[in-house]
């Protein structure tokens with residue numbers, strides 16, 4: 001319940017309600033880069049914490065079939081508006097920490113900006129450890145999250161307390177990946193609903209499942 005409150009108040013729902021789109025509609029950098037070494041045509045993709053669906057829509061356009069999951073009805077409402085009529089995207093409202101695929105093993109998981117929203121570090125660890133059950137051996141994981149090096153978000157995201165772990169811990173957690181690229185860099189941004197400049201240190205990891 002507390003987690004849901006955080007999602008509504010300090011998280012992103014305020015922005016989703018006020019602006020559509022709230023996020024850029026272009027795909028994330030790792031997702032775009034992946035097109036240079038992965039053919040998404042006919043890939044089965046799971047987008048975990050899809051938000052308004054910029055990555056899902058981009059990959060569906062390249063021929064992937066995408067299951068796109070987000071806990072926020074406001075995010076999925078914006079996604080429906082932005083990508084109305086797009087084929088091959090299955091929008092699902094739910095908590096990705098409990099997401100289980102009964103009949104599909106995915107070729108690709110996109111995990112963009114969601115795990116720092118989880119209430120606890122143990123949620124992050126359990127969630128990351130479950131990814132090899134969702135994605136086939138040799139499949140691709142594209143991961144991005146705030147890390148604990150530098151966050152300047154008090155004014156821009158009041159009430160939002162992201163769960164932060166170190167870049168090195170993320171690298172350890174993703175020991176089941178053959179790493180394609182990994183970085184720890186600052187992102188300077190502002191959001192359209194309040195325009196407040198702020199900084200996030202971001203871990204980005206792309207890799208192939210090796211277990």
Ligand SMILES: C[S@@+](CC[C@H](N)C(=O)[O-])C[C@H]1O[C@@H](n2cnc3c(N)ncnc32)[C@H](O)[C@@H]1O
Nearest residue numbers: 023049050051070071072095096112113114117
């Ligand atoms: C920073 S946004 C990123 C959205 C999208 N991946 C993108 O890159 O534009 C994080 C998203 O994760 C969603 N989220 C947070 N916790 C979640 C959970 N437990 N299950 C599903 N979605 C969650 C939020 O609603 C939000 O839309």
